[in-house]
Amino acid sequence: MKKIFFFVIIITLISCEKDDYINIDQDQVYITKAPPKAMGLDKQILDDLENVSNGIGASYFILPDSNQYGSIPQDPLNPITAEKVALGKLLFHETATGGNPTTASNLFTYSCASCHHAAAGFSSGLRQGIGEAGVGFGASGEGRVFNSSISVVHADIQPIRSPTALNVAYQDIMLWNGQFGGSGTNLGTEANWTNIPENFVGFEGVEVQAIKGQGVHRLLVDDSFVTNFGYQQMFDNAFPNVPLTERYSTENAALAIAAYERTLLANQSPWQEWLQGNYSALSNNEKKGAKAFFGKGKCYQCHTGPALNDKNFYAFGMGDFDNSSDAFVLANVNFDNVKKGRGGFTKVPEDDYKFKTPTLYNLVDNGFYGHGGTFTSVREVIEYKINGVPQNNEVPIENLATQFGDIKLNKKEIDNLVLFIENSLRDPNLSRYVPQSVNSGNCFPNSDAQSSIDLGCS
Template identity: 45%
Template sequence: MNIESLRILILLSSLLLISCGGASTSVADSNPNGVSPSTTPEPNNSAESQDSTEEPTADSEAAELQLLQEQFRLAIIASSEGRGLEAYILPDSDDYNRIPQDPSNPITAEKVLLGQMLFHDTAFSIAGRAGNEYSGTWSCATCHNSQAGFKPGVPQGIGEGGQGYGANGALRTLLSQFDPLASSEAADFPDIQPIAVPSVLNSGYQNVKLWDGELGNPIGGSVNSTVGDEQLLTADTLRAENSRFLAGLETQAVAGIPFHRMVMEQSTLESTPGYAEFWPSAFGANSLDYRQDAALAIAAFERTLLANEAPFQRWLRGERDQLNTEEIHGGILFFGKAGCTNCHQGPALSSDVFATEAELFFNIGFADFNLNDPRIHGTNDAKSLGRGGFTQDSAYHYHFKIPQLYNLNDAPFYGHGSSFRSIRDVLVYKNVAIPQNFAAAGNLSEDFVPLGLTEEEIDALTSFLTNALRDPNLARYEPRDVPSGSCVTVDPLTVESDWRCEHLSN
């Protein structure tokens, strides 16, 4: 018998002893009048004796909880491939040595601070199609805001062409002056995303980015190493930036600056108040490529966006009072019967840093954007084929990159097509395992099978995903102001009363 089995046996024995009210009394002790054990006792017809149901004692409840905690711990260890609880612990956001990073972009405090400002500053959105009227009305954080778990608060992200914001971006809408069906080169074509915007929370744990993994080509990287140059380095697309041989976050940032109609070149960075002071400390006196360095700072900041204050993270660090009984039951299911860790691994519950292509992309039949939804604009395109649409490998048609699982409920849109509105709906879908998108049914991933969960188990798993994995303090990553003096994150045309713009009216 191994040590862990012995621990469980001892706990079970303790629980049995407590629930029986103690079994250590002798026959003599239990028969103080010397009545033989074989003697039939006088019947006791009192109400107390008629009620055979005993209320659980505090000791028995504590022992039961302790046993449940131990079952949870062992389930986590069993799924960790020998690495123990540490396999799922997120580092502190300033523990740079433990945060996954691109060797070409070592994380420093100076880069992180600069990146935080660039990420949230609307001053750089000056390359819009519609002229100066809408300049300065979006930033990286418009579609990756802390209140929405670093996703948009709407099913489809909108940069230029959007207005409004709300508490978590949920009030952002498309301006009528923009035409989502116009040519992508037209002046009135908005910056709308053709697929749901993934969260950048805990995003450093995957080396390629976007749902199809098309961005990211680090030296020594394996995921895109077999993709032909025609697909990997396609001219006049985001993929052309893969020629820089950077990891996914860095490539996404450098490609995203012009794609999202922002300018971060020497002239703008030197002329924008405040940034002349930040730049030398992060990159030295000179820079050969200001846009790339701005992107490296943004990526360094993004790598520190970690949900390390979530109750589950605190539980892993020893704070055993952080989860309630239902959440623990849900956690046991997550790491056990429900098979969630067949796909969701590592500290981000996405995938391990060195995951292979087969471990990163799965086809579980999710639908594309619902074009009948008034909040969805444009058309579905080649992105609908997922990984296979990028690599031209039909075996990966409808395979999409596995997402991280923290703070999911902060923006209730799930899947590459925002086709679900609640965590529980996703779980019910996976429990039944009938694809939404029947076009994807031909090569579903082998793990997409019915789970056999009861309604009660689905409730418990929902509780674990909703509450145990929610960091309540992501606002710590959002600055109160930015060096340019512009609005932080949001659209100044419609939210002057928001604290992010309130200084403009003072």
């Protein structure tokens, strides 16, 4: 029998093409086609990737599959499990979590996904995200407006553009100023954690934001919620080692949401396909855009790694909400502190007006760019950085990023760079992260009357 088997292997080897892979496993022979050899522009990009990643190459930029939990960066205090992800996926979208509004009529009308939904690349689709006191949705969140029949002091309106929840696994700190997170990048900033006790526990930023968000955004998950809306078994599955008296809690709800958020990866974008050897995934002009991105455009200096974002903060002098007539600056927000970005948190002058590097994946889905949402196209941002004239004159010149005004691209190179960011970095299938329904049966991500019409729930 073994002689026959080895004869079959020899014949198989002879019949294979030169670049095929032969795998033998328990007397089974598998033939796997080798990826095509990179030529021309593809080879040039691969060489660029190797140069900007200290020799690692394309693999340095690859996002894992969303169910490859062992390959996804995670908080050691909150290991990712399938059960947590399943629970977090529902809680993130569940409008029944909106159980602590300041205005009774807003009960159960909003959720985490009100400001971070798939239709807008897990951002809000607005210049300012609106949770409680928002009305409507539109097609991709752009139709949500402030309910003017409610006092603005009771509204939950973001004081700065809502960052995406996409690829947050590759951030150890959260918010534009990075104040959430008790390890890694934030070590040494403990003196500024007065109002962030979760940092002292040692949670990373994704978990801290999820916990803090429960209170800030007027969400409520408790025993009554779990019982009334049918989540008990899911909590039991997700947190079997937590005592029953502590299991159905706001904190555990947040930890499940954080686990789910860490699986929100733009791993089906054309660029990710290209990185894995499908060189036809990008058009020729998109490839030229990638050349500009990892070359003359200097984008890679801040936008690197699998999520194309480092963990640093930069000042590009972008404008804020307070210099625009179409934005709300709430009286209860210390906006002078907010607009200083990292410096508003660290109180270090050198950090003033510096903001965290965002991921660039699905950037185009939101429609507003910059921490203040003062740009409405990717092209505007690129041209702004090339021109080097700050929108915000309060930013000290010495704090401005060295790349600001130091980028030289011609019109064609800009065109191609825009194409790469808008097309190659856009995952077209983020709906896979959205549940078919939530346990309450409510409309989501919002369930006010107008949203229910817009979303086809009524």
